Amino acid sequence: MRTFMLTDKRTGEVVFDGVEASRSLPCWVCGDRHRNQGWCLLDVERRVAICPRVESQRRIGEAGWWHGDGSKASSASLVSHSRPAREESSIDWAARWSDAVQAARQSDVAALAASLRLTPEAVGASIEVGIERNQSGERSCWAFAMRDASGSVCGLKLRMSDGRKLCAKGSRLGIIRSRGFSSGSGDLYITEGESDLMVAAGWGLNAIARPGCRSCVQIISAMSRGKRVVIVSDSDDAGRSGALALRDALKGRARDVSVVLPEFKDLREWHGNGGTADDLAWLVRSVRGY
Secondary structure, rough: EEEEEEEEEEEEEEEEEEEEEOOOOOOOOOOOOOOOOOOEEEOOOOOEEEEEOOOOOOEEEOOOOEEEEHOOOOOEEEEEEEEHHHHHHOHHHHHHHHHHHHHHOOHHHHHHHHHOOOOOHHHHHHHEEEEEEOOOOEEEEEEEEEEEOOOOOOEEEEEEEOOOOEEEEOOOOOEEEEEOOOOOOOEEEEEEHHHHHHHHHHHOOOEEEEEEOOOOOHHHHHOOOOOOEEEEOOOOHHHHHHHHHHHHHHEOOOOOEEEEOOOOOOHHHHHHHHOHHHHHHHHHHHHOOO
């Protein structure tokens, strides 16, 4: 089975990460009409299909037509990467992550903190930071471990000095954990992106981040059973819709699930404009109603 990935070249966000349809996983667009299921591509987590038989307003090259969240298919900068699934298993992500952590220096953490308008102490205490270097030994990007539901490293989220964010080639999308994350805690805070995670963890919250506003639903669902979950949404349309979709997916699994919307673009910007842990706690109580 081959996997197929679409990324937004401008932002680096993975907007489609799926597999070929099969008899056991039929295409929900045309599967009731065709026995041969091998031509369609399905991203179950994002509920997006690329179907070569049924037309839509957006065509993805020779692969077919996009069926799902149209906002993620509207950019002409989408590029595709098709790769055998076995290629991923050949990468020792745990070893690569260990090397990245060992390569990180205090000056690298300080540079990251400065770019985010946070203190080096806050960044270092809240999240583990890795560094990937070029052949000259210079920092090429900051790195953060993405993990699957079992906690194993399944890829790296990379952050470039110019602000671009992307995944290392061959990565599988996974959640990013705060340094003090506890799977046994009854509370779980979920942010969009590692910089918001730094703020949440710095406030003493048991927090994880997902690399994109529509990613890691299945992983988070497995982690949320019986917990009181708070989803901290970004304020843009994509962030809000992704947070609400995750909330709906967690109902029946989590003990309680709430979506909160900070006053600014995201949690980090709210923090930079004076937002505090007490402010977030008040916002959570107002949404829960108790």
